Amino acid sequence: MSINQPTLASFATLLSGVLFGxxxxxxxxxxxxxxLSFLQFDDFGLLLVLGSAVTLNLAVFWLAPRWRTRPLFGDTFQTRPFSIDRRSLVGGILFGIGWGLCGVCPGPALAGIGAGSMDLLVALGGILAGALAHGLWASRQRDA
Amino acid sequence: MLINAFPHGMQQYLVGGLFIGLGIATLFVSTGRMGGVSTFFSAIWSYVSSAPYFQSAPIVSGRRWRLVYSTGLVLGGALYVALGLPVEATHVPAWKLAVGGAISGFGARLGGGCTSGHGICGMASLSVGSMLIVLTFLSTAIVVAHVVRALGI
Structure with missing residues (x-):
C-alpha cells in the first residue's frame, strides 16, 4: 500500500472528531x-455522559500502551503533562463562570454549528475572542 | 429518585458519552494524542497572529492536527443532522452566549483545558491536577447557574 502514515493519522484524527461531535x-x-439543566440540578444526564466517556478511556489509556509500544500511526503514546498552580485554578474558576452563564463549552460549540445551531456561532466567536485575549496576555507576560 | 434525576431518560446520555469516548479513544490509539478541544482555539490564531504565545512551539506544532480534529467535530454534528435526528433551537440569549463564551474561552486556556481536556482526558488519565480543576470549574459553574436563575437574569 502506498498510503503513508501521516495520511492515515490525519484520516484517523478526522474520524475521531466526527465520533466525538x-x-x-x-x-x-x-x-x-x-x-444548564444539569448545572441547575434538573437533569443529571451530563454526569452519565462524562461517566461513560471517562470509563471507556480509563480502560483505553491504560490498555493501549500495554497492547502496543506505539500508536497505530504515530510515534509515542502521549500523556497530559499538567500540574496545578494558582494560575490554572483561576483559569478553572473563569471557565466555570463562563460555562455556568452560557452552557456552552468548546467541543459543543463546534459540533453544534455542524448541527446547524447558528446561535452557537455567537458562543464560538466569544470563545475565539477569549482565547485571543489569553494569548495576547500570555505573550506580554512572556516579554516582561 | 432516579426518575426525577433523569426526566429525559438515561439512554441518549450513556450512548452519546460512549461515542464521545470512542472519538477520544480512536485519536489516542491511532496517533497517541490526548484530544482536548480548547487548545484549538489558541492554535487557530497562530495562522494570523505573530504574538509570541501563538507562535510558540507547543501551539504551532499541534495546529494542523487540531484543525483536522475540529473539522471532524463540526462534521460529526452535521452527520447527526444528516441522519434526521432532532435538534432543538436554543433560547439562551445571544449576550449570554457571547459573554459566557469569552470568559470560558479565556479561562479554558488559562486553566490548561476544558471539559474534554481535563474532564475526559485528564480524569481518564487519573491526573490529580485535572480532577481538582474539574471540581473547581464544576462547582463554580453550578453556583453561577443557580445564581443566574435565582436572579432571573
Missing part, C-alpha cells in the same frame, strides 16, 4: 439548555 449531538450537549 456526533456523540455530543446525540447526548444533547450541543444544546446549552441541557448543560
Amino acid at each position: 456526533f456523540g455530543l449531538a446525540l447526548a444533547t450537549m450541543i444544546r446549552p439548555e441541557s448543560v
